[in-house]
Amino acid sequence: MNELWDVIIIGAGMSGLGAGIRIAMSGKKVLILEQHNAIGGLNSFYLKDRIKYDVGLHALTNFVPQGSKGHPLNKLCRQLRIPYEALQLEEQRLSAIVFPEMELTFNNDINHFLEQIDKNFPKEIDHFRKLDDAILSFSETELSGPEFISARKELDNYLSNPLLKEMLLLPLFYYGSAHVNDLDWRQFAILYKALYREGFARPAGGVRTILKLLRDRLRELGGTLKVKAKVQTLKESDAGVEVQLASGEVLRAKQVLSSVGYSETLRLLQIENNTTFPMLSFAETITTFDAAPATMGLDKTIVFFNTASEVDYSPCQDLIDFRSGVICVPENYGNNNSSTTTLRTTHLAGYNSWKSLEHEAYVAEKKMLLQQSREHALKLLKCSLRPAILAEDMFTPLTIERYTGHINGAIYGSPKKYRDGDIGCKRIFICGTDQGFLGIVGAILSGISMANYHCLS
Ligand SMILES: Cc1cc2nc3c(=O)[nH]c(=O)nc-3n(C[C@H](O)[C@H](O)[C@H](O)COP(=O)(O)OP(=O)(O)OC[C@H]3O[C@@H](n4cnc5c(N)ncnc54)[C@H](O)[C@@H]3O)c2cc1C
Numbered sequence: 001m002n003e004l005w006d007v008i009i010i011g012a013g014m015s016g017l018g019a020g021i022r023i024a025m026s027g028k029k030v031l032i033l034e035q036h037n038a039i040g041g042l043n044s045f046y047l048k049d050r051i052k053y054d055v056g057l058h059a060l061t062n063f064v065p066q067g068s069k070g071h072p073l074n075k076l077c078r079q080l081r082i083p084y085e086a087l088q089l090e091e092q093r094l095s096a097i098v099f100p101e102m103e104l105t106f107n108n109d110i111n112h113f114l115e116q117i118d119k120n121f122p123k124e125i126d127h128f129r130k131l132d133d134a135i136l137s138f139s140e141t142e143l144s145g146p147e148f149i150s151a152r153k154e155l156d157n158y159l160s161n162p163l164l165k166e167m168l169l170l171p172l173f174y175y176g177s178a179h180v181n182d183l184d185w186r187q188f189a190i191l192y193k194a195l196y197r198e199g200f201a202r203p204a205g206g207v208r209t210i211l212k213l214l215r216d217r218l219r220e221l222g223g224t225l226k227v228k229a230k231v232q233t234l235k236e237s238d239a240g241v242e243v244q245l246a247s248g249e250v251l252r253a254k255q256v257l258s259s260v261g262y263s264e265t266l267r268l269l270q271i272e273n274n275t276t277f278p279m280l281s282f283a284e285t286i287t288t289f290d291a292a293p294a295t296m297g298l299d300k301t302i303v304f305f306n307t308a309s310e311v312d313y314s315p316c317q318d319l320i321d322f323r324s325g326v327i328c329v330p331e332n333y334g335n336n337n338s339s340t341t342t343l344r345t346t347h348l349a350g351y352n353s354w355k356s357l358e359h360e361a362y363v364a365e366k367k368m369l370l371q372q373s374r375e376h377a378l379k380l381l382k383c384s385l386r387p388a389i390l391a392e393d394m395f396t397p398l399t400i401e402r403y404t405g406h407i408n409g410a411i412y413g414s415p416k417k418y419r420d421g422d423i424g425c426k427r428i429f430i431c432g433t434d435q436g437f438l439g440i441v442g443a444i445l446s447g448i449s450m451a452n453y454h455c456l457s
Helices: 014-025 072-080 110-120 122-136 151-156 162-174 185-198 207-220 262-268 351-355 359-380 397-404 439-455
Strands: 004-010 030-033 045-048 051-054 089-091 095-098 103-106 201-203 224-226 231-237 240-245 250-258 281-289 302-306 320-328 341-349 389-395 428-430
Touching: 004 014, 004 240, 004 439, 014 030, 014 072, 014 207, 014 439, 030 250, 045 207, 051 207, 051 389, 072 185, 072 439, 095 162, 103 110, 110 122, 110 185, 122 185, 151 162, 151 185, 162 185, 162 302, 162 320, 185 439, 201 207, 207 224, 207 439, 231 262, 250 262, 250 439, 262 428, 281 359, 281 397, 320 359, 341 351, 341 359, 351 397, 359 389, 428 439
Parallel strands: 004 030, 004 250, 030 224, 095 302, 250 428
Antiparallel strands: 045 051, 089 201, 095 103, 231 240, 240 250, 281 341, 281 389, 302 320, 320 341
């Protein structure tokens, strides 16, 4: 008979790893199953033509300096007993929100952002301070509460300038909204703090630094990680949960924590599920130039841009929506004096449009749009230099679906979040994207809190 695990976790993304460490710390027998050979899920890395690429990592949000108390980043380090300095964080220099009418800059000091708002929207500064106070005293991590509170409607209670509202919302949409042109007020509060109140940093060495820390910590505590172990089905009974792998192997556990999404978990349980959600997916390009960022005139760490006064954050009907996006230059963290520049662009992209292409057309479109996206970004950043390109790659909503299992390549999952992790099973719970805490820090904390709540209480 197979051994009985206390907890099996599906997925070695940030939330699965966070949950696994927390459970291993309690001395319970925990096994993480990951379908790929690389861990990290949406925030992973790969090697192509002998060049290393990070997927996803623009920024580790929620940056606070060492020693700060009561913030998600310290909570994460404390709960997992990971020393803060092991993250090797380098702070952002300066980021911007760019609209045709105006540019607002921000860094890891909220006073800079307040000054920017005072300068550009003098009539709104007092209202903005009230909004900031309200968010600071708001408890957004409550596991219960109404399903959805419109952030747009809530914002109307504080601000009247439409442009300021759009500018505030753009980065938050891109970094965590599963809703069309809106987001849940609690999600707004989480992201507002994560981006504007706390800020951006990047581990030296990129996402590998965080993943190595998490994997080593799990092993040190006796947790088990199995890669190339795709879960095919789940069966729950009073005795426990049977986990069948694609290889045919059957494993047994007292409890299962699934980080693969709500609909994706029901699919494993073979439960019919008619939940539909907006096809909000992204395409991302990565280009490495043979020149330093300063030589190219690139001084910003992250630029969120919109080419109209209003943001249209809705499913893309085409292959790529160039009207808005995010541009990141990872070398513009810390005192990096790299002689090369990495340019990363992210845009809304249409899952169905990519899906309808035959293989040859898919490859050709990818090549053409990669070039367009790169040129679009350089033009927007007013960069006239075109140094030699050392490496370049792109991923589409189909890449995301293939490598993470997220239906329709929907990065932020279902608009409805299952904040207490309860999906109607006795022994199977969810963590991660569809639980509702997003991003690297959010996902790890989601894993920790669901492990604490369901497996360790
Ligand atoms: C383009 C992009 C840019 C991003 N940028 C940032 C950023 O700059 N900063 C930031 O903080 N966040 C960023 N994010 C978001 C962040 O990556 C996610 O919120 C977070 O990583 C989600 O973690 P998770 O554990 O919930 O889910 P996932 O990362 O999706 O992990 C789920 C894991 O489950 C595995 N899996 C799925 N099905 C199965 C199965 N049947 N059997 C076994 N394993 C399975 C998957 O392979 C995956 O490893 C970005 C995401 C993307 C895609």
